[in-house]
Structure formats: structure tokens, C-alpha cells
Amino acid sequence: MTVLVVGAGPAGIHAASSAAGVGADVVLVDSASRPGGQYHRQPSDAPRTGALAVVDHPRVKWMPETWVWAVERTDQGFRLHAQVGPADAPGRPCIALDGEALVLAMGAYDRVLPFPGWDLPGVYTAGAAQAMAKGQRVAVGRNVVVSGTGPFLLPVAESLLGVGARVRGVLEAGSPVRWALQPWLLRGSLGKIGELAHYAKVLSTGKVPYRTRSAVVAAHGADRVESVTVARLNHDWTVASGSEQQVEVDAVAVGYGFTPQLELAIALGCRIQRALDDSDVVVVGRDQATSVPGVFAAGEITAVAGADAAAAEGVLAGLSAAQSIGSSIVDKQVSLIRRKVLRKRDFARALAAVHPVRSGWQSWLVDTTLVCRCEEVSLSAVRSAVVERGAAGMRALKLLCRVGLGPCQGRICGRNVAELTGLPDIPKRPIASPIRLGDLASEPDGSGG
Amino acid sequence: MRVIVDGQAVTAERGQTVAAVLMGHGRTSWRITRHGGRPRGLFCGIGVCFDCLVIVNGIPDVRACQRVVVDGDDIRTQYGAELPEAGT
Structure with a gap:
């Protein structure tokens, strides 16, 4: 019985550590070559100390440079599809990783x-x-x-x-x-x-x-x-x-502020809600369970509140995931962590209250200001697609002016375009990480068989 | 170790990303956009924005902020949407 953990930032490493600590086998994957995510980022020659040492735990299989591009539900649990090797290199081996429980800890990126x-x-x-x-x-x-x-x-x-x-x-x-x-x-x-x-x-x-x-x-x-x-x-x-x-x-x-990386959660059908800071986040219950049985979420993808909070949620998510596949855990351990997590949620709410993004930023732009960096779409092109050509939804808007259709798939511009136009963003990205077409064609476990 | 940047050999350290090598040698841009012909370099630094695309060993569209250099890598400025070189 295996717990899959996606993301080796503060949430993911603590999830892996707590799940392994109660006897579960863990597979921990991250696209980076070192654990720690953005917060514990270190030069490549730094020693792995403290929480980062989880990757040396005998029950943790650490998979660095592993780029998860899709996830699916299977009869037994979940399957991650990934490529292993240097970033964006063609011909990296395609692998499938199976587990009975899944902890999502992909973190967030700057808005x-x-x-x-x-x-x-x-x-x-x-x-x-x-x-x-x-x-x-x-x-x-x-x-x-x-x-x-x-x-x-x-x-x-x-x-x-x-x-x-x-x-x-x-x-x-x-x-x-x-x-x-x-x-x-x-x-x-x-x-x-x-x-x-x-x-x-x-x-x-x-x-x-x-x-x-x-x-x-x-x-x-x-x-x-x-x-x-x-x-x-x-x-x-x-x-x-x-x-x-x-x-x-x-x-x-x-x-x-930050935008949570929700691709895998959305692909699995986890319930998503709009948080107080206007970012979309994964909805979790007391034990970090998402709306999809067997899928747990921790860290910034459930609400942005910093590394300590992410670590506490990670511990809880790891314990819950291990318990869901048969590990027994001590209730006292859980109630302590749960209190920490509740404080985190308070702090996330306070952050959103004290640091709201106010709409006057829209007045900083001029007609020629690029809204979409990838496709080089200006504010006036977006406006004309809405006003003159009547784009009534994000999909129509994308097709009319190409906003959000570049390689970042709207990750950078999506929320801004939604605010500028009043049209709701569609953060659905079935391919979570880029895979070259030749590699996709040779993928061993693709649904096309 | 040494890598080649637009035809010139430069020094690099183990564990450095392509972006770090380029910026360490004073470069701020290494891609020219497809439509506007504008220079681009690093932006998000964590693999999300795809602004820092560059050609590595003949393969275009490699994120410079994510790719770690290896000895002898041939790094080239990317002009718009380039196709992979024949034989790569």
C-alpha cells in the first residue's frame, strides 16, 4: 500500500515523513533535483538536513526530476504519469506511478x-x-x-x-x-x-x-x-x-500574492472554491481530505499561509493518507497538529484581509500594455474582443484574441484577464507539465494504448 | 565545467541552471518573441511562465530556469518559434 506525494516543498516533505513514520510506503515526486520546494531552496552543494532528510527514509522512495503531466483514477487508487530527467529534454523515460492514496502538495506561484x-x-x-x-x-x-x-x-x-x-x-x-x-x-x-x-x-x-x-x-x-x-x-x-x-x-x-497550482486537483475532480484572496483553492476537511476519496491536499494549494502552515498541513495530510490505506495513528498526535492547522487557516484569512489586491491596478495599464506575455496580446486587443466582437466567455475571448493560449496556458494572465473583462477564468489544464508530442506518442500507459 | 553560449565558451558550475549561467555572464535576455521581435529572459524563475525558453543542444523551448547545465551544453538564443535541428 503506497501513498503518492506530489511536490516536495514544506507540505510534501512533511506529508511524506508523517506517512512513512506510521508505516506507509511513500513515493515522493518533485520536478526539482533537490527536495525543499521554493521555500527550502538551497544551492545544489548544500547538505540535506532537518525535514529534507526525509528523502533518505527507508520507506520513502524519492523521485527527483520527475515531471508529473497527468493523473488518473484507477481501480486500486491513482496513477501518476510522469517523465523523468532534465527539464524539457526530449526522450525522457515516461513512467507510471501507482498508489492507493494521494497527497497533493504542488504549492503556488507568484501573482x-x-x-x-x-x-x-x-x-x-x-x-x-x-x-x-x-x-x-x-x-x-x-x-x-x-x-x-x-x-x-x-x-x-x-x-x-x-x-x-x-x-x-x-x-x-x-x-x-x-x-x-x-x-x-x-x-x-x-x-x-x-x-x-x-x-x-x-x-x-x-x-x-x-x-x-x-x-x-x-x-x-x-x-x-x-x-x-x-x-x-x-x-x-x-x-x-x-x-x-x-x-x-x-x-x-x-x-x-500567489496563485495555487491546481492542475492535478482539477483533473481529479476535487472541489475547488474561491478563497478570500480571490485565488482558487482546493477545499479540504478537518483531516486535509479533498472531496475525492483517497485524495488529500496540503500547503498553499488549500490557502496561501506560508511555509510553517504548509508543514503542519503536510503532517496531517500524510497521517490521514496513511490511515486511509490502513496505517494506525495515535489520535493525540493528530489533535495537536489539527490545532496548528486551524491557526494556519486563521492566518490565511488575516493575510487576505490585510493584503487585498484592489482593482485600481487596472488603471496602470495603457492600450499597448501586454496582458498576455506569451501571445503578446495587448489590453486594447482584449478590450476590442470583448466590446467590438462580443466575446461572452473566456473560451470565446481566447479564440478571438489568443489571450491565454500560449505555453503558460494562462497561468500568468488568467486571473488578470478575468478581472479586466469580468469573464470567469477557466483554470483547466489537462496537461499539467509540458510533454513533447514524440514522447506522448511513445507513452507506455497512455489511454490511447 | 564549460558550456557554449551563442558560440562562445563560458565557465559554469555544477548545479547551475541555464538561466543562472546566462545571468551570471551578464545576459538578461536570450529569446526573441515570435510576433513583436522583443527580447525576453527570466521572469517567474520557477518553471511556470515559459518566458525564459532557450535552445539547448539543438532543442528549442527549453526552460532556462529549470534546466541544469551539464558540461559541454550548447546554449543558443531562441528566435521566435524554432524547430528542432535535424538529427536531434
Whole structure:
């Protein structure tokens, strides 16, 4: 009896560890060559310590560089279809992994709001700046501004300082002063106050100004970012007139919250709901069970609340998954974890309340601003598809102007297009990870046989 | 180790991604878009956005942020939608 765990970030490694700890056999898969996901990202020569050591557990089969592109239900449980090997290389072996229970822990990626010039090289997601600094020891620029909303901007600034970048400012579009005015939002998350104090010290030591109600609203340059327009924002995030300032930078790191990676959950038919931060998340019960029997979910795909919360959910999901296939677990162990998870959900709610994305961002765009980076579709092309050609749904809109039809499958633009047009996004992506046609044709277990 | 970037040999370290090698050597873009002819490089850094596509050993559409280099890799700028080289 096997528990399949997809994703080896904080949620996945803790799920694997708790399931193996109560006697289940575990298969842990991730596309990266090292466990840890985005949060525990380390250079490739770093030792595997703490929770990352789960991959050496005798009952855990660790499968790095394993790219799951589809999942299906079988008579006994679930089957993952994956390719193993270097990213996007043709001819990687296609494999099928079977298990009786499944833990989904795919995590989330940065949401970026479009603005004029956001397609210039030198504009990065906050997560990219973080990944390059932590995993590759590369600073994305020498002179960087961090812009967006949410507490994640702070560790990004810290990582940039750590690789020698000058951070010209952290611009928080919201007014997180609510954390101070409504401290009950942080109840049960006392550790977060310590974290905030740590970052306050990091920023002051690095002489990094932290400004609220401010954002990068345009980037300028010929073939790369040379400067940005920084502006004060009104409450609704429209630009406070006359507040625009030009700042010379060579890189911008942008993050407006996160979008959970739901492809496999949607493919399995798990119930999805709209969370308070307007992202779609997997609905889970007390034991992290999704609406599909045998499928459990943990971490950012159930609500964005950070690594500690994801780890707690992972532990619970791993125990529940193991129990569902016959392992016995101690109730006392579970009730402790469950309390941690409830605190996580409180924190996720508080995050959404304090860091909402407000609709005034739409006024930052001009007609020529690209909305869809892949297919290079401008705001005016999207507007004309809706207004002049009467696109009444996302599918029609895609066919009329090609928005969201590029290789990212709308992952980057989907939510933004939905907000700009009022048409609901369709986050359905049957192929979760790209597979070359030649490899698909040779897939041993394809339904085409 | 050494890899080749647009015909020039450059040094690389074990465990580095193609994007890290390119950025470490001062490159910010390595793809030209299909329609607008605009330069693109790294954007999301975690394999989601497909902006950082590049040609590796004759195979186009490889995500530079995900691909880890091996000694001798031949990395080339990707111009629009390219087809794989014959024999690869």
C-alpha cells in the first residue's frame, strides 16, 4: 500500500515523513533535483538536513526530476504519469506511478499584475528573485526595487541583500498598518511578530526604505529595464496624481500574492472554491481530505499561509493518507497538529484581509500594455474582443484574441484577464507539465494504448 | 565545467541552471518573441511562465530556469518559434 506525494516543498516533505513514520510506503515526486520546494531552496552543494532528510527514509522512495503531466483514477487508487530527467529534454523515460492514496502538495506561484513595461527583461517575479538568490547565488540586478503586496516581499528583499544587490525600496501597495491596528488578526501566530521584527532589522541594516501605499506602476527601457515609475497609491490603488517619480534601477521584483497550482486537483475532480484572496483553492476537511476519496491536499494549494502552515498541513495530510490505506495513528498526535492547522487557516484569512489586491491596478495599464506575455496580446486587443466582437466567455475571448493560449496556458494572465473583462477564468489544464508530442506518442500507459 | 553560449565558451558550475549561467555572464535576455521581435529572459524563475525558453543542444523551448547545465551544453538564443535541428 503506497501513498503518492506530489511536490516536495514544506507540505510534501512533511506529508511524506508523517506517512512513512506510521508505516506507509511513500513515493515522493518533485520536478526539482533537490527536495525543499521554493521555500527550502538551497544551492545544489548544500547538505540535506532537518525535514529534507526525509528523502533518505527507508520507506520513502524519492523521485527527483520527475515531471508529473497527468493523473488518473484507477481501480486500486491513482496513477501518476510522469517523465523523468532534465527539464524539457526530449526522450525522457515516461513512467507510471501507482498508489492507493494521494497527497497533493504542488504549492503556488507568484501573482504579478501587469503594468506598462512589465514585459521588459529585468522585471522578475518576487519568487524568481528569491529563487535565483537562494538557489543559484545570483542577484537579478545590482540596483533592485521590490514591489507588490504581502509579507513575502520582506524575505525577498533579505535574499537580494544577501547576494550583494542594493535594494532601493520595498513598496507595499496595501496598508498593512492593519496588522498593528487589529492585532487579533495575528492571534495564534505570535511567531509572525518575531519574523516581522527580524525583517524590520534586516531592512534598516541594509538601509532599505519600506513604503506602504506605493508601487512600481511602469518600467522603462529600450531592451531591458533602465528605470521605473514609482507612485503613491490611493486606497483603491489608482495612482495618486502628481506622486509619480522616476527611479533608475536595473531590476524589479514584483509579487501580488500567489496563485495555487491546481492542475492535478482539477483533473481529479476535487472541489475547488474561491478563497478570500480571490485565488482558487482546493477545499479540504478537518483531516486535509479533498472531496475525492483517497485524495488529500496540503500547503498553499488549500490557502496561501506560508511555509510553517504548509508543514503542519503536510503532517496531517500524510497521517490521514496513511490511515486511509490502513496505517494506525495515535489520535493525540493528530489533535495537536489539527490545532496548528486551524491557526494556519486563521492566518490565511488575516493575510487576505490585510493584503487585498484592489482593482485600481487596472488603471496602470495603457492600450499597448501586454496582458498576455506569451501571445503578446495587448489590453486594447482584449478590450476590442470583448466590446467590438462580443466575446461572452473566456473560451470565446481566447479564440478571438489568443489571450491565454500560449505555453503558460494562462497561468500568468488568467486571473488578470478575468478581472479586466469580468469573464470567469477557466483554470483547466489537462496537461499539467509540458510533454513533447514524440514522447506522448511513445507513452507506455497512455489511454490511447 | 564549460558550456557554449551563442558560440562562445563560458565557465559554469555544477548545479547551475541555464538561466543562472546566462545571468551570471551578464545576459538578461536570450529569446526573441515570435510576433513583436522583443527580447525576453527570466521572469517567474520557477518553471511556470515559459518566458525564459532557450535552445539547448539543438532543442528549442527549453526552460532556462529549470534546466541544469551539464558540461559541454550548447546554449543558443531562441528566435521566435524554432524547430528542432535535424538529427536531434
